[in-house]
Amino acid sequence: MTTRMAALLLLRRLAAGGAVARLQQPYAGLATAASRQDALDATREESGQPDKGNKNRWMELPPFAPVDAAAAARAIFRGQGGDEIEGSSNSTAIRWVRRCCPDLPASLVQKLFRLRKVKKNAVTAETSSTHASAEQFRLRRVSAKDHLLPGDTLFLPVNIQESSVAEKARKFDNRNEIDFLRSLEIYKDKAIIVVNKPPGMPVQGGVGIKNSIDVLAPMFEENSSDAPRLVHRLDRDCSGVLVLGRTQLSASILHAIFREKTADALADGTQQVLQRKYVALVMGTPRHPKGLLSAPLAKVLLQDGKSERLTVRAGPNTTSVQDALTEYRVIESCPQGFTWLELFPLTGRKHQLRVHCAEVLGTPIVGDYKYGRQAHQDWTPLPVSQTVDKELLRKQRLPFGLVLGGGSIAEQQPQLHLHCKQMMLPDISAAVQGLQSEDADRDFSDLEKLSFVAPLPLHMRLSWEVLKSVDK
Template sequence: MSAVRVLSVWRSRHLNCRCFVGNTRINDYKAPRGFLRLFRDFSTDEGTVTSGRKRGLRAADVAERLRREKHEKTETANKVPVSPVQRNVAELKRFTQKLQFVHPNVFAKALSNSILYQDQNIIAINKPYGVPVYSTGGIGNSIAESLPVLAKIIDGIKGGSELHVCYNLEKDTTGILFLSRTEETAEQIHNLIRSHEAEKRYMVITVGVPVPSEGVIDIPIIEKEVMGDQHHFKMGLSPLYRPAEEGDGLVRVRAHRQAQSAVTRYKVLDSSSRCSLVELQPITGVKHQLRVHMALALACPILGDHKYADWNKLAPQKLPEGVLRRLGLEQSKTRHLPLHLHVRQITLPGVRGHSDLTVSCPLPKFFTAALKKLQIELPEKP
C-alpha cells in the first residue's frame, strides 16, 4: 500500500481535517509526531517521496541496485575460504578456468605470452587447460578462433598475417601445440604427427603404480557402448589374446574389424603416496589412447580422468583416502580435479629446411602443485 493510501485511510478514520499529499504538504499539525515519522520512513523505503516530492522508481536506481548486487556476489566469490578443502578447490578452479571465458583479445594476448618457439615458419605455444583447439558448445574461447588476433599481436599490424593449426589436442590436454604461417607447413606437420614420424612425449600423474615400471602396451582400442543407468559410449580395449581355458598361457583371437591398433610406451619416473609420475610415448594415435591404456590396461588411471576411472558409470574419480589427504580434498570435491595429461616434448624431423626440431614445455601450475602435495620428484631434464 502506498504512502498516500496509508495517510488517506488514517485521516478518514482518525481525523476530520483536510490533508493534501499531491504537493506533499500536510496541513494537519495535530497529527501525532510518531505517525508523521512513520509516514516519512515508509515513504523513503518505498522510494515514492524524496525531499518532499513524489517520484517513481528511476533507471538509475535499478542500475545502482544491480551494481550493488554484482559487487556483493564478487565479494562472496573472492572471499578467502576458511577450510583447507575450500582453499584447494578454489585454487584448482583458478588454475583451470581463468582463460576459458575471458575476452578474446585477452585470451590471444595470453597465448602470445605462452610461445615456446618461433621462427619464420613455425610457432609452438603452450596450450592452456580447458580450452579447445576448435570451437565447441559452452566454451567461450578456442585456439583456432583466436589466431587472427594472435597473428596481429606477433607480427604487428601487418596485412596478410596468418596462422594455421597443425593438429588437434583434446580440450583438457595441456602442452605443446604447433602453429604454422602457411597451410603447406601445417599440412606437413600434420602428416608427420599422423604418420607417427614425430616423437611425442607426455607426462601424466597416475592413481596407482604401474607394474612393471617400464614397458610397451600393445592392445587395440575400439569404441564400446556402456549400458546401465547412464547409457554412454567410451573407447575400450579389444585384446588380441585371451587366457586359455585349460592350463596356463594365452590364446590369440580374431581381431575386431572396427578395432584400431594402439601402442604406447611408458616409463615410471617416480612414485609416492600410491601415485606415480609416468612418461608416455604414443607410437600410434588413437582417440583417448593414453587414457584408455593407463586406466584399463595397467589399472592406473590418470589423475583427474573422470571418464575412464570407472568403466561402468560417469562420475567424479574416486580416490584412495591417502591420496585425498595428500591433495587436501574430500571425495565430494574430486570433480574439480583437472586431467593431469601434458604434452611435455615433441621432436619434429626436418620441416622446410630444418634439421630435427625439439621443443619442450613446462608443466602447468596445477600439475606441479599436485606433484608437490604427493611428494613426487620431477626429473631435472624433460
Template sequence: MTDLREHNIDEDFFGARLDRWISHFFSKISHNNLEKLLRKGIIRVNGKKVKSNFRLNEGDILTLPDFLDELTTSSINNARIPGAANFIKKITIFQNNEILILNKPFGLAVQGGTGIESHIDGYLQSAFFNSDFSPRLVHRLDKETSGVLVVALTRKMAVHLSSLFKERKVNKTYWAITDGSPAINKGDINFDIKVGENNDNIDALTRYYKILNLNNKISWIAFRPVTGRTHQIRQHASMSSFPIVGDKKYGRHTKEGLMFKKLHLHSQSVDFMNVNGDILHFEASLPKHMEETWKKYNLPLSPNIEGF
C-alpha cells in the first residue's frame, strides 16, 4: 500500500495550477507519470480526484505519495524566490502576452547546474508561477555575458522562436572590447571550435566588424555569430589573436588585457521576425563594468556600423 502524506498550500501558491505546483517541487516527474497518478487518485486535493489544471486555493490540502520525495528538487515548505517578480521586472526590456525580452546581468547564469543556485530560469519560474505556461528560454548566454535574452511566454511563440534560432534566422549583435585588433576591419571567422566534455571539433562561423581602435592595443568590435556554439565568439576571438578582455578562459595575460577584470562581451541587440511577419528589434544597455569602460574611452552608444 502506498504511504501518503498531506500538504497545506502556502499562500504564495494560491491560484496556481496543480501541475505547476508539483513540477515546481518535483521537477523530475514526467508529465505522463503525473497524469497517471492523478487518474488513479494517488494524488488528490481535499480527498478528491482532480485534473492537472486544477487551481489551488486557500485551505486546499494535497495528498501526495511518499515516494515523490525522491523526486524533490526543493523543500515543499519553501516559498518562491523572494523578490523574483520584481527582479524580472527590473531587467525587462520588453514584454507582451507572447514574448519577454530581458537584459541579463553579468555574472548570473541562465540555467541551473552543479553548484549553481541562482539563475534566470529559476527567477522566471518563480515570477510566473501562476501562469498557465512556464516561460521558456529559447537560447542561452554565458554566465559572464550580459545583454539581450529572449524568452517565450506561449507554446506557439516557443515553437516559432526555437525554429528561428535553429534555422539561423535570428540576427544577434554582440559588442566586445578585445586585446588586439584584426588586420582587416571586417570579415568572417570560420575556425572549428572545441565543444562538449570531449572537446570535439565542430564547425562555427562568426562575422566581425571593427568599430574603433581605443588605442594601439585595445579595440571595440561587433560580432555576429551565424552558428550558435558554446563560447563561440570567445573562442573565435582568441583563435584570431584578438581575445576579449577579461576572459579568464580564452584570454591572454598581457598588460592591456589584465587592465580589465571582467569579461567585456555584451549581447547588444537581437532582430527576428514575429509570428505575424513584423521584424522586431531589441537592444540592451551595457552592464556597469562595460559602461565604465565606455565612459573612460568616451565611446558612443550608437556607432556607425553600416554595411555589417
C-alpha cells in the first residue's frame, strides 16, 4: 500500500506538470529544453563523442506509470471505482520501451540497449547562489533489465523516430490504398479506431497473406510511427465492426474487457458492458424463434493429419475444450428455405457462431464451406428479379485484391453471409483519461456506452433483395 500511495503521489505531481498526458503520445516530444541540453552535454562528455547534430538529440518517452490493465478492465466492466488499478512498479526498461514503441522491431530495441543508446534521467537537487533549489538533469545509461520506478523517463536517439516515420512513409505511399482504408472508419477518438471490415480482408497475417488489417494498421494514422493494435478478431470472410486500440494502454484495457466478457458469461453474469450483434443468413429454419445455445467447442484433427477444425462433439481426438454461449433470434424465415438470424455471442471463441449455427441449430451459414460443406453440395442459385436494384449487381475491383459485389445467393458460389452489425463498448477514451488523471477517486459507473453500427456488405444486401423479390 505504501508503494502504491507513493506512486500515486508522484503521478499527481507529474500530472500537474502535464507529463502524464503525454502517455497518449508515445513519441511525445524531444528533450531540447536548456535543462535537457545540460544532460546532453554530460552524456557526450561521458562517451567522449563530439557533437554531430541529430545523433546527439534525444527522444523522450512518457514517464513510467504502471497501470494494471486487467484490474482497470474489471473496474470498467463492473462499473466500480478504480482504487486498485496501480500496477506493480516491477517493470524493466526494455519492457517499457517496447510498450511505448511497439512499431520498433524487437531486434532493434535489443541492439539499442547493447550499444548503450538508451538513457534514463537522473535528477539531482542543487542549491544555487540565491539558495533556491534547482533541478539538474543528467542522462545515464540504462540496461535492458534495469527496473524502473514511477516517474522514471527513458530517452532514445531521435533518429530512431525519424527513420521509423520515414520507413512507414516509404512502405505505405499508395494514396488510393490509404484513402480506401480510411474510408472504412466508423469512429475514431484518442483511444480507439472502429472500422467496417470488408469481407475477404484478413485481420491477421499468415501463410500466403500479404496484406492484413494488422499489417496495414499504420495507414490509419497520419505522421505517426505508432500503429493501432488489434484487440479482437473477425474471420477473413466475415465483415463488420472491428475495434483497434490506438495506444498500448487502451489496447490492453480492451483486451482485458473482451476476456472479462467471456469470464462473466461463463459465471452466469449479467453485465452488459460489451455487446455484439451479428446478422447471418442460414440454410434451414431453427426449431425455436429464439434461444440460448450452450455447447463447448473443441479442436479435432482432420484425416490429413495437418488441418483442424472446431466441433461440439468432444471425443478422444479432441483437445482444448472451451465452453461457448450464443444467444440467437430469428429475424425472418423465407419460403425458399433460408432464415435471417441475429446472433449474440456471449463468449468469444474462434468460429463459435459458425459451429453453433451448423452443428447445434442444424442451419449452416450460407457461404460457410468449412462447417456447412455438405449442405452446399446441392446448391442452386436463386434467380434475380427485374425489380432488384441494378447497382447491387455491379462488381468493382478494390485495393488489396478485394472485389465489391458478387457472392450473393444468386451466385453459384456465395460468400460467407456473416456480419458483425453492431457493437457496444464503454467510452475507453474517457476511461483512459480517468486513469491518467490526478484524481484518486476514479469512478467508472457513469461511463458513456458507445454504439457502433456497420451497414451490411453488398452481397448480403443483394441476398436480402433477392429473397424479398422472390416472395413477391
